[in-house]
Amino acid sequence: MIELLARTVTMGTPLLYGSLSEVYAERSGVMNTAIEGIFLMGAWAGFVAAYQSGGNLAIGLLAAMLAGLLTAALYGWICIYLKQHQIVTGTAINILALGICAFFQRVIFGVPVTPLIVQPLQPIALPLLSEIPVIGPILFNQNILTYALFLLVPLANFVLFKASLGLSIRSIGENPEAGDVAGIRVDRLRFLTILFAGVMCGVGGAFYSIGYLGMFTITIIGGRGWIAFAICFLGNWKPLGVLAGTLVFGFAEAVAILMQSRGAGLFPNELFIALPYILTIVLTVSRRSFNVPATLGVPYRKEG
Amino acid sequence: MSSKTRDLLLTNVLAVAAGLTASGLLLLFLGANPLVTMGTLFGSLFRDSYTFADIFVKATPLMFTALAFGLPFQANLYNIGAQGQFYIGSITAVGLSLLLQGRMPGLLALAIVALVSFLLGGLWGGMIGWLKARFNANEFLVSMMSTYVALNLMNYLLRTFLMESKAEYPQTNPLAQAVWLPIVVPGTRLHVGFILGVLACVSVWVLLYKTALGFRIRAVGSNKDAAELAGINYKRLYVVTFFIAGALAALGGFTEVNGVQHMLVQGFNPGVGAAGIGIAILANGNPLGMIFAAILFGALNVGGTIMGQLSGIPSSINELMLGFVMVFVILAYYVREKLEDRREKARLKKAASL
Numbered sequence: 188m189i190e191l192l193a194r195t196v197t198m199g200t201p202l203l204y205g206s207l208s209e210v211y212a213e214r215s216g217v218m219n220t221a222i223e224g225i226f227l228m229g230a231w232a233g234f235v236a237a238y239q240s241g242g243n244l245a246i247g248l249l250a251a252m253l254a255g256l257l258t259a260a261l262y263g264w265i266c267i268y269l270k271q272h273q274i275v276t277g278t279a280i281n282i283l284a285l286g287i288c289a290f291f292q293r294v295i296f297g298v299p300v301t302p303l304i305v306q307p308l309q310p311i312a313l314p315l316l317s318e319i320p321v322i323g324p325i326l327f328n329q330n331i332l333t334y335a336l337f338l339l340v341p342l343a344n345f346v347l348f349k350a351s352l353g354l355s356i357r358s359i360g361e362n363p364e365a366g367d368v369a370g371i372r373v374d375r376l377r378f379l380t381i382l383f384a385g386v387m388c389g390v391g392g393a394f395y396s397i398g399y400l401g402m403f404t405i406t407i408i409g410g411r412g413w414i415a416f417a418i419c420f421l422g423n424w425k426p427l428g429v430l431a432g433t434l435v436f437g438f439a440e441a442v443a444i445l446m447q448s449r450g451a452g453l454f455p456n457e458l459f460i461a462l463p464y465i466l467t468i469v470l471t472v473s474r475r476s477f478n479v480p481a482t483l484g485v486p487y488r489k490e491g
Numbered sequence: 492m493s494s495k496t497r498d499l500l501l502t503n504v505l506a507v508a509a510g511l512t513a514s515g516l517l518l519l520f521l522g523a524n525p526l527v528t529m530g531t532l533f534g535s536l537f538r539d540s541y542t543f544a545d546i547f548v549k550a551t552p553l554m555f556t557a558l559a560f561g562l563p564f565q566a567n568l569y570n571i572g573a574q575g576q577f578y579i580g581s582i583t584a585v586g587l588s589l590l591l592q593g594r595m596p597g598l599l600a601l602a603i604v605a606l607v608s609f610l611l612g613g614l615w616g617g618m619i620g621w622l623k624a625r626f627n628a629n630e631f632l633v634s635m636m637s638t639y640v641a642l643n644l645m646n647y648l649l650r651t652f653l654m655e656s657k658a659e660y661p662q663t664n665p666l667a668q669a670v671w672l673p674i675v676v677p678g679t680r681l682h683v684g685f686i687l688g689v690l691a692c693v694s695v696w697v698l699l700y701k702t703a704l705g706f707r708i709r710a711v712g713s714n715k716d717a718a719e720l721a722g723i724n725y726k727r728l729y730v731v732t733f734f735i736a737g738a739l740a741a742l743g744g745f746t747e748v749n750g751v752q753h754m755l756v757q758g759f760n761p762g763v764g765a766a767g768i769g770i771a772i773l774a775n776g777n778p779l780g781m782i783f784a785a786i787l788f789g790a791l792n793v794g795g796t797i798m799g800q801l802s803g804i805p806s807s808i809n810e811l812m813l814g815f816v817m818v819f820v821i822l823a824y825y826v827r828e829k830l831e832d833r834r835e836k837a838r839l840k841k842a843a844s845l
Contacts, residue, residue, distance in 0.1 A: 265818070269825040274569055274631065276821055278768045283814025286514075289807030294520045410639050417632050455651070461643035464636040471636075472628045 191441050192325045197399070198444070199437025200333045201226075204391035205415025206422060206429040207343050208384035213419060214347065215380040216360035216482040220277025221262040223412030224284030225385055227405075228254040229392025231288040234403035235295060237305045237396075244308055247397045248390065255389020256382055258284060263381035267374050270486035289405050307401035308332065332390065332398050344426040356380060360480035363487040373487045391415065410464065417467045421474055435470075439463045498830050499775060502823035507773075507787065510816030517811060523802060531801055532794035542793060544679030548751060550782075550789030552577065552760060554688035555743025556767025557774070557781040558695050559616070559736040563630075564776055565699060566732050567712040572619065572634030573740040574764025575641030579615045580608040580741025582645050584748040585663050585755040586653060588670045597669030601749065604670065608745040609738045615641070616737015617730050624726035630733070638764065649757050661757040672750035684746025689782055691739055696778040698735075708732055740764075762810065769817040772824075788813070 205222060212219040219225070232254030237247030262280050266273045296303060308330040316327040347353035355376060359366040363373045395411070396403045414436055422428030443459040515525035537543060559573035584604050591600040619637060622628040649661040656664055672682040699705035710718040711725045719725055743763065748755055766788055773787075774780030795809040 261818075265821060265825075269822070270828075271821050271824055272772075274571075275768065275772050276818075278571070278765060279814060279817035279821055282762075282765050282769070282810055283818060286807050286810030286812075286814045290517060290805060290811050291520070293805040293807065410635075413632075413635050417636070420629060420632065455647050457643040457647035457650075461640050464639040464643075467636045468622075468628075468633050468640070471632050472622050472626045 189321060189324050191438075191445060193328065194441035194444065195434060195437040196325060196329060196333060197437070198440040199433040200329070200336060201391040201394035201398070202411065202415045202418060202436055203336055203340070203430065203433040204332075204387045204394065205412060206418035206433060207339065207426060208387035208391075209416055209419035210422070210424055210426055210429055211343070211347070211356060211380050212384040213483055214360045214424060214480055215356045215377045216363060216480055216485065216487070217263070217267060217377050217381055218273050218277070218484050219259070219262070219381060219384050219388070219416070220274050221258060221280040221284075222277075222384075222388055222416050223408060223410070224277075224281035225255050225258045225262075225388040226392035226395075226408045226412035226415075227281075227284050227288055228258045229389030230396040230407050231292065231392075231403055232389070233393030234303075234305065234396040235292075238303060239295075242305045244305070244397050247305075248393055251389040251393035251397075252386045253389070255385040255387070255392070257385075259381050259385020259388070262385075263378045267377045267381065267486065270488060273484050285405065292403070292405070302402060304402045305397055308398045330398060332394055340426055340430055347426060357480075359487070360482055363482055367487075367489070377487070388412070388415075414463055414467060417471065421467075421470050423474075424480065436463050436466065439466050494834065495827075495831070498827045502826050502830075503773060503820060506819035506823040507816055509819040511791075511812060513815040513819075514808060514812045518804065518808075521804065523804060528798060528802060528804065532791075532798050535797040535801070536790055536794055540676070541679050542797070544676055544681040545793045546786060546789045547685045548680045548682070548789070549792045550785040551682075551684045551688045551750070552743040552747045552763045553766055553770055553785040553788055554692055554781055555739050555746070556763045557770035557785055558691060558767075558778060559740035559743075559764075560768045561771035561774070561776050561778060561781060562695055562699070562708070562739070563732050563736050564771060565712045566708045566728060567715065568620075568623070568729065568732060569631040570616070570619070570634050570733065570736045571631055571768070572616070572637045572641075572764070573736070573767050574761070575634075575638030576612050576616050576737040576740035577744040577747075577760070577763055578638075578641040578645050579737075580612045580744025581748045581755055581759075582648060582653070582744075583608040583611045583741065584745040585666070586648075588666050588749060589653075589664060592667040592670045597667075597671075600670050601672065604749065605742065605745055608741045612741020612744070613734040613738030616740070617734035619737070620729040620731070620733025623733075624729040630729075645755075646757060649755065653755065663755045666749065666753045670749060671753055672746060680751060682746070682750035684750040687742065687746060688785070691742065692778045692782045695735075695739075699778065704731070740767075762813070766813060769813055769820070772817070773820050791816075 209219055229251040233247040233251030236250030237244050240246040262276060265271045265276045310328050310330050313327040317323040355371050359371055359373045359376055367373050392408060395407050418429050418432035418436060422432040439462045443462050446459040447456050515529050518525045518528050536546060556573040556577055559576060560570055563570040587604045587607055591603060619630050619634045622633055623630040653663045655662055672684050675681045675683060707723050707728055710723060711728055715725055747760060752759060770781055770784040770788055773784040791812050792809055795812060798804045799806050
């Protein structure tokens with residue numbers, strides 16, 4: 188059970204990077220529908236940079252952030268400055284990301300004979316804390332990306348609800364005209380928020396390649412970006428809400444991994460693989476009290 | 492030709508050209524000459540009638556998945572789950588064909604298979620619309636997730652009930668020739684499914700622009716609240732629209748299984764759902780335009796595959812071309828808005844100076 192919960196935290200980590208950033212993006216009024224593609228770019232760029240630098244994971248992470256940033260910049264430019272359709276643009280960028288990763292993986296590595304691997308991030312047992320019974324092995328024997336979230340989640344919550352930056356972000360999502368009148372440059376702030384989301388999602392994607400598996404395949408993300416996207420809805424656009432959401436989904440994934448490794452039981456493996464997706468549908472259906480940002484998905488067009 | 496239509500054609504042609512140029516330039520990284528390679532791509536399409544007909548074979552499922560996105564889009568609904576609905580149709584088609592073949596005349600079996608695939612795909616899709624109508628569930632998310640569920644359902648069935656008798660690979664037994672869709676042009680793979688696809692596009696066009704239901708769909712799409720005030724039951728419309736969308740995507744699965752593959756293989760046609768979205772936006776949501784857009788994408792697909800066989804270009808060039816073309820098509824929307832703006836301003840100026 189402890190192992191299962193520890194794995195819940197591990198598998199929830201990348202989802203939390205994604206969904207936290209999605210909260211910020213959507214609060215500003217922009218859905219980041221390129222999230223799946225940005226995760227993939229992060230996973231790929233992180234792996235390539237780490238591999239080429241002889242296994243330097245810090246370089247890998249930086250590359251993942253940069254790849255996320257650039258992909259988000261393209262998305263933001265089209266959706267925020269050119270005011271084009273967010274869901275359609277996201278779909279296009281997700282396909283493009285798939286093509287770019289698969290194509291350049293081939294350009295760089297050809298058709299490798301042996302699988303390409305790097306040593307992934309190792310868990311670091313925090314002294315003393317990791318020795319607390321039950322909580323220690325679950326929370327304090329994780330890798331550095333998980334620990335970073337211990338700081339990021341409270342910080343994200345504070346900034347969004349208590350700092351003036353958060354107020355500005357929320358106000359342009361609810362009422363961009365008012366924000367504009369108050370002197371906020373709506374498009375610029377939305378763009379910066381999306382860039383931030385791109386960096387976070389780049390890290391989230393890199394978690395799968397260099398933070399956990401130590402390898403890259405083109406199906407490595409397999410819809411997890413979309414799950415992070417869903418968690419933002421389910422978590423009611425709140426940092427603490429998405430924290431709870433990621434734990435639920437992390438648990439579903441942990442159970443799926445455990446059941447798969449145990450081999451054929453009463454239920455087929457495919458059911459467990461599909462579990463997080465089924466869970467999303469069930470939760471999407473049962474969750475009622477949404478506080479959707481008022482202008483979510485609507486580009487801001489100045490009058491005149 | 493109105494200036495809007497001219498803008499549409501011109502900007503989209505430029506967008507496709509720009510998308511292909513961008514993908515072509517990336518070929519430089521492989522040390523391939525983009526001009527020569529792209530020349531091979533287009534030249535190879537016309538090398539023989541078999542290859543040429545394959546363009547339309549590849550276009551067939553794309554017309555269905557494009558409609559599956561494009562029809563709900565008119566009601567401002569997002570069906571991102573065409574891939575899953577396509578798989579539901581494929582599973583149904585292969586399972587039922589294996590069951591019925593040899594027990595009745597082929598054409599009767601085909602008709603039943605088509606109908607049942609249509610209905611089951613419709614139920615799968617209609618469920619999404621129902622969840623939205625009944626629980627206000629986000630259809631974008633639900634349809635997205637339903638694809639992964641359908642994929643895993645397919646994988647499971649291919650490993651168990653539908654697995655081939657040899658039990659070696661996750662695939663079904665081949666279908667008997669009696670339940671293959673008839674070939675239209677002898678010596679090629681072009682089957683009746685293509686005609687069905689064209690008919691589907693025409694029917695959806697008629698539905699949208701010539702019937703009361705289509706009017707209601709478009710009314711809900713342009714202003715849901717106004718439509719509701721006017722007495723349109725938008726909740727029922729959600730279910731109906733998604734039912735049709737799912738049913739069409741499933742028909743695409745049927746034509747692919749009974750017309751081309753003649754069996755079901757794990758992980759087949761993984762990109763038809765996404766390509767369908769690209770086609771729908773390239774056609775600007777017009778079902779008749781989707782026929783031509785699907786043929787274009789079919790051509791890129793065939794050309795890309797041959798290019799891979801001839802010059803060792805990886806098959807990911809297909810996704811690259813698709814992605815770049817889609818991005819440029821979206822940019823073309825922006826350019827059209829600007830052109831329309833400018834004309835509007837010119838008109839106003841002229842009116843003001845009178």
